[in-house]
Amino acid sequence: MRTIRAVAWKEIQVYFGTPIAYIVGSIFLVLTGIFFAIGVVPSEANPFPEASLSNFFQWGTTILILLAPALTMRLLAEEQKLGTIELLLTSPVRDWEVILGKYLASLTFLLAMLALTLYYPALLFIFADPDPGPIYSGYLGLILYGAAALSIGMLTSTITSNQIVAGFVAMGVIAALSFVHVSSDLLGGFMSLLIREVGLQAHFEDFSRGVIDTKHIVYFLSVTAVFLFLAIRALEFRRWR
Amino acid sequence: MENRKTDDLMIQASQLTHYYGPRPAVEEVNFGVKRGEVLGFLGPNGAGKTTTMRIITGFMPPTQGKVTLADYDVVEQSLEVRRRIGYLPETVPLHMEMPVTSYLKYMGTLRRMPSRQIKRRIGEVIEVCRLQDYHKTIIGKLSKGFRQRVGIAQAILHEPEVLVLDEPTIGIDPIQVVETRRLIQDLGKEQTVVLSSHILPEVNMICERVLIIHEGKIVAEDTPENLAQRLQGADQLQVEVRGPVREVQAALRQINGVTEVTHRSQQGRNVFTVQVQRGQDLRDEISRVVVNQDWSLFSMQLVSMSLEDIFLRLTTHEEL
Numbered sequence: 001m002r003t004i005r006a007v008a009w010k011e012i013q014v015y016f017g018t019p020i021a022y023i024v025g026s027i028f029l030v031l032t033g034i035f036f037a038i039g040v041v042p043s044e045a046n047p048f049p050e051a052s053l054s055n056f057f058q059w060g061t062t063i064l065i066l067l068a069p070a071l072t073m074r075l076l077a078e079e080q081k082l083g084t085i086e087l088l089l090t091s092p093v094r095d096w097e098v099i100l101g102k103y104l105a106s107l108t109f110l111l112a113m114l115a116l117t118l119y120y121p122a123l124l125f126i127f128a129d130p131d132p133g134p135i136y137s138g139y140l141g142l143i144l145y146g147a148a149a150l151s152i153g154m155l156t157s158t159i160t161s162n163q164i165v166a167g168f169v170a171m172g173v174i175a176a177l178s179f180v181h182v183s184s185d186l187l188g189g190f191m192s193l194l195i196r197e198v199g200l201q202a203h204f205e206d207f208s209r210g211v212i213d214t215k216h217i218v219y220f221l222s223v224t225a226v227f228l229f230l231a232i233r234a235l236e237f238r239r240w241r
Numbered sequence: 242m243e244n245r246k247t248d249d250l251m252i253q254a255s256q257l258t259h260y261y262g263p264r265p266a267v268e269e270v271n272f273g274v275k276r277g278e279v280l281g282f283l284g285p286n287g288a289g290k291t292t293t294m295r296i297i298t299g300f301m302p303p304t305q306g307k308v309t310l311a312d313y314d315v316v317e318q319s320l321e322v323r324r325r326i327g328y329l330p331e332t333v334p335l336h337m338e339m340p341v342t343s344y345l346k347y348m349g350t351l352r353r354m355p356s357r358q359i360k361r362r363i364g365e366v367i368e369v370c371r372l373q374d375y376h377k378t379i380i381g382k383l384s385k386g387f388r389q390r391v392g393i394a395q396a397i398l399h400e401p402e403v404l405v406l407d408e409p410t411i412g413i414d415p416i417q418v419v420e421t422r423r424l425i426q427d428l429g430k431e432q433t434v435v436l437s438s439h440i441l442p443e444v445n446m447i448c449e450r451v452l453i454i455h456e457g458k459i460v461a462e463d464t465p466e467n468l469a470q471r472l473q474g475a476d477q478l479q480v481e482v483r484g485p486v487r488e489v490q491a492a493l494r495q496i497n498g499v500t501e502v503t504h505r506s507q508q509g510r511n512v513f514t515v516q517v518q519r520g521q522d523l524r525d526e527i528s529r530v531v532v533n534q535d536w537s538l539f540s541m542q543l544v545s546m547s548l549e550d551i552f553l554r555l556t557t558h559e560e561l
Contacts, residue, residue: 006350010336017338083334087395090298091351092324239301 007101035059051128057138057208072153073167080161134210141207144220151227257306266292279429281448282437289457290437327396331407337381352399366394386417406436478515484536
């Protein structure tokens with residue numbers, strides 16, 4: 001437990017000791033702020049907007065496709081490039097502790113970033129009378145979605161020592177998994193069902209509508225677990241290369 | 242009682258083989274390191290030293306063969322092995338963005354040291370490695386020599402039973418090289434140390450026993466002194482003579498037991514290097530020949546073969 005915390009704490013310090021945290025954080029806040037405003041400020045296209053965060057939640061996931069890999073791409077790729085992995089892997093630390101520690105660091109950062117968006121609902125509660133249900137469920141969904149996205153980034157960072165490759169591959173995988181459900185109508189029968197069920201965003205939609213379905217929670221947690229498991233195996237495999 | 246022998250051995254490698262692709266980096270290597278011993282791996286770059294050390298430290302498993310450290314298998318019981326080693330890789334990979342003390346604290350936690358012990362040991366290693374003035378400095382801002390010290394500090398932090406140092410003096414300035422060697426000698430009094438080097442005098446100075454490794458195989462193994470003796474196929478004499486160079490050379494060559502005579506002119510003086518068959522003392526004979534010819538014998542010195550020569554021979558010509 002202490003080793004996981006040490007690994008995580010070291011990474012959190014790196015996040016805040018380098019510009020990454022501030023760049024990723026500010027991009028996230030600027031973009032989500034814009035979409036939040038578009039959703040709640042009356043405009044020609046939308047003269048009577050609803051006091052809800054649905055626009056923020058919908059776009060939030062898309063923004064995370066770009067930003068989650070930026071948080072994870074460094075985590076193991078850099079250690080491999082600089083060779084510090086040699087001291088990490090010759091310490092009496094288990095491979096899963098390394099992966100979990102690093103992953104928890106990125107998850108902590110994501111949570112901190114989401115915490116900074118809490119003033120959107122605060123504004124709604126001050127100036128309007130929003131339905132609290134979809135706000136809670138939306139945040140839960142965003143956290144679960146982010147957790148899954150970060151686990152995908154964790155895997156790609158373990159596989160390569162090139163941060164750029166790790167980042168872009170993660171972006172591609174997360175994007176593909178997010179939007180694949182759109183194509184489900186092109187196929188019929190079982191394949192259509194399968195593709196619809198595999199998509200990340202398909203499982204997110206209920207959350208943004210205020211529905212908390214165990215099915216979706218299990219789905220996101222499973223995706224996260226699978227990718228973290230693959231990352232641990234990839235790290236083990238690394239030794240045998 | 243039966244395995245007392247293996248109890249004495251801290252590290253034991255048998256039939257160790259590692260392939261990178263089709264080419265073996267290490268091939269059927271066998272060696273043992275006794276508890277408390279300071280063992281040196283000597284060999285040119287690419288000989289297989291780093292590969293061997295990476296296997297000992299559990300960084301990667303061997304393709305074939307078996308290595309045990311304190312009777313724990315490096316593959317099967319990797320965690321137990323890793324608890325007992327301190328490792329300094331050749332490239333001294335450190336987290337450049339961290340201050341020295343935070344880095345050491347991080348490494349201490351990874352080594353599962355209790356926090357109170359970490360605190361105490363950080364103070365000690367900073368003193369031993371003479372980092373007092375730099376304990377708050379960000380590692381990336383330190384010079385190569387100081388980074389090396391931080392590398393050693395992290396390796397000895399948890400008082401490991403075995404210290405594995407890969408080329409510990411490479412790329413640092415001469416004064417720091419001397420300091421580092423002294424430090425390793427001190428550490429070697431209490432710990433088992435395995436180090437690699439391609440610098441002969443260094444191994445000679447620090448190590449109790451040397452393994453000479455070449456193209457993935459151990460070609461010689463002994464104490465530095467014995468190695469020099471064992472490998473002496475011939476003794477060398479340096480003779481300074483005043484006389485006609487060619488004739489002196491010819492006369493010396495004719496002495497029974499002399500295998501080779503070379504001449505070089507040193508500030509106007511004629512110095513002849515005479516190779517003599519092993520174990521023969523021909524100094525009497527040589528002086529007689531020189532004096533009989535009415536030449537002047539200015540000096541004669543027995544030169545034992547330097548480790549450098551041995552090394553050159555081992556790695557360029559022949560196996561022992």
